[in-house]
Amino acid sequence: MxxxxxxxxxxxxxxxxxxxxxxxxxxxxxxxxxxxxxxxxxxxxxxxxxxxxxxxxxxxxxxxxxxxxxxxxxxxxxxxxxxxxxxxxxxxxxxxxxxxxxxxxxxxxxxxxxxxxxxxxxxxxxxxxxxxxxxxxxxxxxxxxxxxxxxxxxxxxxxxxxxxxxxxxxxxxxxxxxxxxxxxxxxxxxxxxxxxxxxxxxxxxxxxxxxxxxxxxxxxxxxxxxxxxxxxxxxxxxxVGALLDELVDAAMGMVMFADEGLSFPLETYQALHPSVAQLFLYRLAQHFQKEKRVSFGFVDRLLSTLGKSCSASRWVIESTGMVVSLAQSKVEWKRMDRIWNFCLPLECPEAAQTLDVGNGVVFSIQQENPAVDPTLLRIDASMLDKPVLRSATDSDTIALESGVVSIRKLLAQYKIDRARVAAVPVLADRSGVVAVFARSFGGRDRLAKRFKAPLARRLTNIYSSNKRNDCSEIEKR
Structure with missing residues (x-):
């Protein structure tokens, strides 16, 4: 031996x-x-x-x-x-x-x-x-x-x-x-x-x-x-891996690459075997995530959503700096390196209104109604001094009952991707940040302590933010 x-x-x-x-x-x-x-x-x-x-x-x-x-x-x-x-x-x-x-x-x-x-x-x-x-x-x-x-x-x-x-x-x-x-x-x-x-x-x-x-x-x-x-x-x-790699190589032939991203036809994709489809999506994600590990959770959600889609489906899925959308049987995959910023003055903060701030984010003001979701923020509009609705900045803080907190830190606690932070609406006036609306991004809407109304209060307005759902499915991570 x-x-x-x-x-x-x-x-x-x-x-x-x-x-x-x-x-x-x-x-x-x-x-x-x-x-x-x-x-x-x-x-x-x-x-x-x-x-x-x-x-x-x-x-x-x-x-x-x-x-x-x-x-x-x-x-x-x-x-x-x-x-x-x-x-x-x-x-x-x-x-x-x-x-x-x-x-x-x-x-x-x-x-x-x-x-x-x-x-x-x-x-x-x-x-x-x-x-x-x-x-x-x-x-x-x-x-x-x-x-x-x-x-x-x-x-x-x-x-x-x-x-x-x-x-x-x-x-x-x-x-x-x-x-x-x-x-x-x-x-x-x-x-x-x-x-x-x-x-x-x-x-x-x-x-x-x-x-x-x-x-x-x-x-x-x-x-x-x-x-x-x-x-x-x-x-x-x-x-088995060598065989699957060959099949994925062949499937890559359906992809059209462009400066802003890539696209492929839904019908051709859906003809792939599920095992090949998963690796195909993983390879595309790697194309965008060269410096980060690809989330299997994201790939699995995408695999499931594409599998259930049809020619009439329309949806958008966003995750970790990427956005994938389906419209007119065409899947588009783009990188979100930067997000837009917005700043909208509220001329009549007491009036019922809906504001489209861009990129699918909608902000609404409603009259007080007990039947409306009680967890939405109620704000006395008469207390606002030259209010604006805008993106958060690095220096923003909000005075909560627990103390003064950085908005960036607050959103990070809600696990909101940094690339999406600027999409979260902030209501501010001359006194500082009044409220932050993170609910539709997986977090919570928070109101500054000084705007918490006493028990005996005048009627207030209901302020809320939502992602515009003009698609059959919107997922956030």
Whole structure:
């Protein structure tokens, strides 16, 4: 029976031969100094002693400086023992946090994006065609579990790809997907190499670590060969994924691209199989969301709405900076990079009236009527001094009974997309903001404390805002 060191090196060598990677082709290794990346570096060195290798260490500026200093010293020592050059790539302070805020995602996602950008750039500079990462069988299992319980697409069940192009110059390879983490630890122990431990690895605050330390041990208890089963399932889904990708490629032929967006005919779309249709819509969403993760919820709503539509249907769906509409059997998909602003003076705030402020938003003033929804705002029009109806500004605040609150912060609490904030009507006069009308956008209408009427009050007017529904369906997120 082969020893662990033979098994690891043989698996890595087998991967290189299978994918036609020449023995003199340079490989850069994404090197954290942890067990997995150190094992990969050592195995590549043993599998092809004469191959050009480069270890790339990325400092995300997210951990304690003293811990990072100790880790870097150990990494330098291990690279010296393996006779491999080490290059440090510093992302700079706050870059990860800034990208996470910009994209509206998590720190892990932002760190991954910046890490791969830095690694690919270093490969191009060094003239290395291949970038190797140390993903292993445990990573594959954890990834598939996350995709399964996130109800991700069929193609995502392929799991981690063994090889793919990052761009025209750099190819990403993962030679250890068939190897368990435990075998890599045995391999390094046999070589007498000591690896570094990231202090966040033992925390359960991140989803992958929680799965690794709680769910996977239970699976291994119930199923004796989970890694082999996962690999077989991944291979099968890869075959299905390749077929679906070909069908989606063919479906893209119906799309007409223009500067302002894209369009496609409803009838041609509805002829697609539902699985192809979902991936087709996901690909179109990716076209607009290059810097953000596509919401599966948005794609699923769009899939359902298109499936129920007919030639007479008219609707608009908006989500995360995108607007999709159907009219005259034509689906149009556009980006909402900017929203209009409006400012309308209310010459007669006590008179019943309806104002179209644009982009489907309608504001109305009604006479007091007990039969009208009691949750709508009642305002004594005689108290208003030169009122205007306008978009919110960054400096706007409203004095509520709980205290003075920023309007931007208030709307953010209601999870109203920042791109839609300017569409929310604000009633203001010389005294400041009187009311904010966020109800039709998924929030609440709020009235300033000073306009709260006493129990004995004169008749008031009812002020409200709505999205104009001249379509069969309007969805907001």
């Amino acid at each position: 082969p020893t662990t060191d033979v098994t690891v090196v043989r698996e890595v060598l087998s991967f290189l031969l299978k994918h036609g990677i020449a023995s003199d082709a340079g490989i850069a290794v994404a090197f954290s100094g942890g067990c997995d990346s150190l094992a990969l570096l050592a195995a590549l060195k043993a599998a092809s002693p004469g191959r050009p290798l480069l270890a790339l260490y990325v400092n995300h500026q997210l951990r304690d400086e003293k811990e990072l200093e100790r880790e870097l010293q150990l990494n330098q020592e291990n690279c010296r023992k393996l006779s491999v050059d080490l290059q440090v790539l510093d992302l700079g302070k706050q870059r990860v946090a800034e990208l996470a805020a910009q994209r509206g995602g998590g720190i892990e996602d932002a760190a991954r994006t910046l890490r791969y950008e830095a690694l690919a750039a270093a490969c191009r500079t060094a003239g290395f065609r291949y970038l190797a990462t140390a993903h292993h069988a445990d990573d594959q299992l954890e990834t598939l579990l996350m995709h399964l319980f996130h109800a991700s697409s069929i193609t995502s069940m392929q799991g981690i790809h063994a090889i793919r192009n990052l761009d025209a110059q750099v190819c990403l390879i993962r030679p250890m997907l068939a190897l368990e983490h435990a075998k890599l630890e045995e391999y390094l122990s046999g070589l007498g190499l000591v690896w570094s431990e990231d202090s966040t690895n033992g925390e359960h605050t991140f989803l992958r670590n929680a799965i690794r330390h709680t769910l996977v041990p239970q699976i291994r208890t119930l199923f004796p060969e989970p890694y082999q089963a996962v690999q077989r399932m991944s291979d099968r889904f890869s075959d």
